Amino acid sequence: MQAPDPTPKPLDHLALRGAADAPALVTREGALDYAGLERLVGALAGALLGKGLLPGSRVAGWLPKTRMTSLLPLACARAGLVHVPVNPLLKHAQVAHILADSGAGLLITGAARLATLEGGDLPGDCAPVEEEEGATMLGSSEILAPSSADPDDLAALLYTSGSTGRPKGVMLSHANMWLGAISVAHYLRLSPDDRVLGLLPLSFDYGQNQLLSTWAAGGSVIPLDYLSARDVIRAVERHDVTTLAGVPPLWVQLIEAEWGGTAYRLRRLTNSGGRLPASVIRRMREMFPAAEIYPMYGLTEAFRSTYLDPSLVDEHPGSIGTAVPFAEIIVARSDGSEAAPGEAGELVHAGPLVAKGYWNDPARTAERFRAAPPGSHYGGVAVWSGDTAKRDEAGLLYFVSREDAMIKTSGNRVSPTEVEEAAVASGLVAEAVAMGVPDDRLGQAIALIARPVGERREADLRNYLKRELPNFMQPTHILWRAEMPKSPNGKLDREALRQELTA
Template identity: 70%
Template sequence: MTATDQPDPAPRPLDHLTAMGATDAMALVDRAGALDYTGLERAVGALARALQGRGLAKGARVASWLAKTRLASLLPLACARAGLVHVPINPLLKRAQTAHILADSGAELLIAGAGRAQTLEASDRPAGCALLIEDEAGAASLAAQDGLPPSAADPADLAAILYTSGSTGRPKGVMLSNANLWLGAVSVAHYLRLTAEDRTLCVLPFSFDYGQNQLLSTWAAGASAYPLDYLTARDVIRAVDKHGITTLAGVPPLWIQLAEAEWPEETAARLRRLTNSGGRLPVSLVRRLRTLFPAADLYSMYGLTEAFRSTFLDPALVDAHPESIGRAIPFAEVMVVRLDGGLAGVGEAGELVHAGPLVAQGYWQDYERTAQRFRPAPAFSEYGGMAVWSGDTVTRDEGGLLRFVGRDDEMIKTSGNRVSPTEVEEAAIATGAVAEAVAIGVPDDRLGEAILLVIRGDQAGEGALRDALKRELPNFMQPREIVWRAELPRNANGKVDRAGLKAELTS
């Protein structure tokens, strides 16, 4: 796929990605060994047959709570081939969040490692939800000799539900079709100029659309994917050197770690492509990455799970416009819309609205929030149809480049994760150590935003509160600071004045 080619807009069933590479090229290299594209096709077919053999009806939800194992890498394609809906769960989540996702999705099968499965109680799985322990059944699931052939599924069929936090309440499931995931893979492979010679180090969780796309876009280009669960920046550096990695995707906190690490010059020179999403890169970090990796193109991107990806900045423009989020990716239409519904002019702030075939199908069994976020496209839209109204404010310059201004909702974006304040607050109140809690995001150079938890209660209980939060919430949801107050500010309706509190604590 060259820079001058136009990607094929015709969507196909997701599992057809196994046919995108040369049969003798490596598709997947992991702890279990290496699979060429013939082996990838065979393994996906075998796993699809094993899933089908469990008697699951078409459209049944299959949840996975896994590290980056072979099963985790193959499940997106195998579930699609078997006519099932994949529900990947972030391996960093703990029991309460996982139980919510299982119940909300109505999962009929959970695939997890023994260690994670042991943290769940019997009531955490919905009635009728079977448990498959990966450690015991993983190899057998890939051993079928009569695997399912590539599917003839309708590209509009639901293929996955990816859970992402909402501005209020618990995580909501974004419904993605075969077409959404197929076209997203083709689009990214095209604008990143991936080729069959590329090697992608997959360090982001596969439960994220951006993390999952590391695999899918790599396979769409016929290239090689190398999944990695890492602990330190040094682990990433060693993997880049060992495998001759050319492509690395990250979020701002990871790029900060990597920029501060010691890179052998010859290892840094191996990288040809760096991509960022999940938050804006500070200009100083952009400069540092350009110096540290002079042979690599740097792609700054903006997106949201509901629309997969919206924009990317051409690497040729990064030095001159390091603050920009660029222009629309292939298959996406992005518009800047004024409050009155008109198209915003140059330099005029407006809401970023996303239309086109990458727009998701809405939120799983959540019609109210679907109606809030998914609304008809503006009259001037080229694609028309249903659009995602992001709630994010942007501006457009004379050259058509977009710049992110701010987030209208109360979401906290930290370490590349979207965190619901309500989820953190509920966990704090559930400890019994506090009367009221308000979680807000405050600027942080390393995290993008850090969580500041404001508590009405007795500070003597802080130790117990922190211990409880460490047990119940993943690391990225832990507050950086806890502020104790005798009373919380309230508005005229008697509700906590979040906006005033945030303004006070960030001024």
């Protein structure tokens, strides 16, 4: 396979990647081909500048998955503005923080969402624009030609979910986002014939890249707001979808559904945002026999770091693979030297996918964005992820845990991932979260919060875990939940569970 082009371009040039009459975007407003996508990106860019915004101004979009939401990343880039996508599931206080922190000069949203904002939520210098007004502007504004932006210019602020502390804005350049799109399109082998169903929030780096990588390949993307797995199945059938991306809780939901012959339409399944248990991968294999499975690892500060080639998934289901194009992944000891095979260390990401730091937060930027380890090929600034990983003799990477999530019990360090995967592998648990809770005798005891498969069978689960895990890894507490809380990005909300347990 030919190596992808490492030369970054202005992000809005993605609208030029497909054939003019090829399908590019399907939303509730209808379908757009690439000629239509290019025209509306230019029109929206002109309309935004018509609002009197200065170069570098931030434009927030607090919207469901509409045509407007899909156009904004490219239109802001073309206009020399900075896109700030806001998850539509967020409430007014979280939105108020993002608007104030980003210094947004414009908020595009629907009338119903705008009405939920309280006094002081909307900064005085942030003008609200209802989505309907924005759509009207497209027919009357100047159409801007493709930009000549410096690829190093700021293109977007993506706010993290804020599981610890308030959300912080990750600064992404045109080059970060362009090369991220090219990288993913390359290793997924996306083509103009592909139709990607966009299930993840477009405010999430993984979700937004569903748009960008599809356009990089000249394919078609169908963003979907859905309520149930049945909605997803119907959309796959209606649009003859080839590609689905998900996070582990979504895949658990989808494999519990009845797909019938529709499952055979899918060619490609991708996962990030947490490791898929081997039992879930096996079920995906059974349900979607024509699809390749791509486990991946990423972080907003560098977008995507690794992927596992589908040919290796059955033999190495626990691996997060190797570096994606344009990324260098180092497992580093505390002194910066590279860890030996089998030795755990901090996962460090270097290369052009590394973001520009946190918006208006030099202190936290200095903690996470530091000089690359001495042996780095790329050098420069790297993201020190805080995640613990190890590499085997063949070069495959394995995620161990976040350092701040490690459970310290009776002098032992326990990875919650190991406990969670063992619980799911029992066949008695659909989803699980393990965490440490204060204990006078142990220091921390292990609490396992689980959603059962069918009836709760705690005795059987404990017996299984005793066979599979050493004594020091046995959960002291098993707490059952009919539903597990989810973050706005669809991941299991560990912080909500932690607060519940420590309240």
